[in-house]
Each structure stands twice: as structure tokens, then as C-alpha cells.
Amino acid sequence: MGDSPLRRAIEDARKNAVTVTVYAADRTAAEDVRRLFGTRNTKVEHRRLPSDEPFLVVRNEAGFVGAVALTAVDRVVSPSPPTLGTPPDEDVRALLSVFADVGFASFDRHQLLVVSREIENLAWRVGTGELHTGFHAADAFRAQADGYERMAVETALDLHVYLHDPWRNPPKDGLTVHAELGGEIGEFWFVLYDGGGDRSRTYALVAEERAPNEFYGCWTYDAEHVESLIEYVRATDG
């Protein structure tokens, strides 16, 4: 399954080389950014800025992609991800947006949870559409199951959870758990939101654990890409 859409999403993003320039008074912020987004295709540089409002600029081979304040870096690095059901964090969303379609490495579970929460909480706030979440283990879902059940009750979302492991909880309206799936489903951590009919709100995260607690992956807002990923995971429970 080397060319599955999930793996291909990660591989394609890995090829998108970018340069990240951190404009800040000292190098500390650049080191944080390098730890967070640094991959072999992402060069992180530092430029001294006589200001206490640091920001970063992302460039790809076509030129300037975007600039964003560094205020949210702390929140992504923070060991306590936001709770399911809280409003999406606009600063975090802004920070993540300039790294769309770029592969990241070195995310640990907490950092990945921050990104997952952004998508889940966006879906929760919109309240309609489909959210497809793949957990790499039943325990990971068990930790979020209450939140997902609450989301199913409080919104009109059509929630789908994908597990390699078995799942015995009673079924809930609006929450379909696809358990005991074969193939590669258990190898990926993904959160896919179709935007609830608004193609400017589509959002997907796909990640893979390549070493214990070390994830590699990417996120995208590209509607066509998100839709094709959803179509693919839907078909895994044929």
C-alpha cells in the first residue's frame, strides 16, 4: 500500500521545500521553530529584528507564501493541548496556515493533538458536515470518546472514527465507529473535515508515527485533496 492516498499526502508534502525565516530579537524563537517545523526540506533561518513582536516568513520556490506572528508557537509546543469543544484558536490557525501542504517532522503526540484539536474544534463550531478521524490505537480514541460523543449530540456533524483495534462501546447517533479495519488504517493518525458544504473550510491532517512518539506528516486546506482523502478512508470499511 505504498501509494495509498494517506501515505502519498505525506510523501508529496515532504517534497515541498520551504525556507522559514524567523525575524526576532534573539535566536531562541528560531530554535523553537526549527524543532517544530524543521525537516530536511525546511530550512529555518534567523534574522535579527529590533522588536518584541517576532514573526516568521515562509517562502517556497515560487517566492513569498506568508508571514505570521510567533505568538502561537508557544501554544503548539505547550504540553497541554486545548480541550475538545473549545473555540478554535485563531493564532494557532494562522501559524498552521502558512505551513499548509508542507511536510513536518518531529511533532510529538501533544503537538499533533494541538493540530487535531484545531480541526475538531473548527468542525464543532461549524456544526455540520463530515469529520473523519483515524486513531492509531483504541486507547487514543478512548481518551477522546466522551468528547466525540458530546460532539455527536450537540452538533449535526456526521462523525466517523476509524480503528484498527476492536471497539465495544454502544453505538451513538451521529457517531460511527469503524473498528477492526485491516490494511494501513492503524498506521496513520488523520483528521479530515469536509467543511460542512463550504469548500473554504476543508481541513485535513495526516500523520504517521515513524519512531515512538515521533510523528511525520502534513496538513492541507485544499478542498479537492481533502475530499479525495475522505473518499479513500470511507472506502476502507467497504
Next chain:
Amino acid sequence: MNETADIDAVFEALADEYGRYVLRYLTEHDTVTFDELCDAVTGWKHAVDGVADWDDRRHTAIRLHHATLPKLDRMGFVVYDVDERLVISRVDDRLLDDSTLVERLQTAYE
């Protein structure tokens, strides 16, 4: 140029928001490419409000190229080398190495 005329020139340069960003950035960097300067000014001005996009960057580049840099060049604060796409600082020379003056004046404007 006497000191009063110098200060007047600084004030005139700093009356332009873009000019303030450029001069402050140049207190830390002697020679920068036009591209880097545009990136820096775009991020500095817009990133506080969220994401600065390609359009903000384009607007900054047009403004710096057509207005801010030619003016700062005429006033002797920078050398804007259009062919090489370089901006060379003359800030320290003009401000008698008192780079904090730019910051102090900027603060006064904010």
C-alpha cells in the same frame, strides 16, 4: 548639514510608516536584499493582525520600490541599488552612530 536639519530629515523620513520599519530594520542590518527588506516589513506591519499574505507582500514591495526607498535614498539614509536589488544602510553615518535615536523617534510616533 547641521544638527537641526538632520533631526528634521529624520522626522520627515519617520513620518512614513514604511520608512520607520525600514530604518529600524537597518539599525540591525547594514546591507539587505530588496526581497528580504520587503519580507521583513510585510511581516512586521501585518503579522501582528494574523497572516500576511502574498497581496500584502506585493503592496509592500510596490510601496518600498516606488516611494519609500527612493525618498530615503535622496535624503541620504540609504543607498537603494535598483540594479543589484540591494539596500545599503547609511543610517549610522547620518545619525552619528546613535541608532537608538530611530527607535526613540519611532516610539514617539506610535
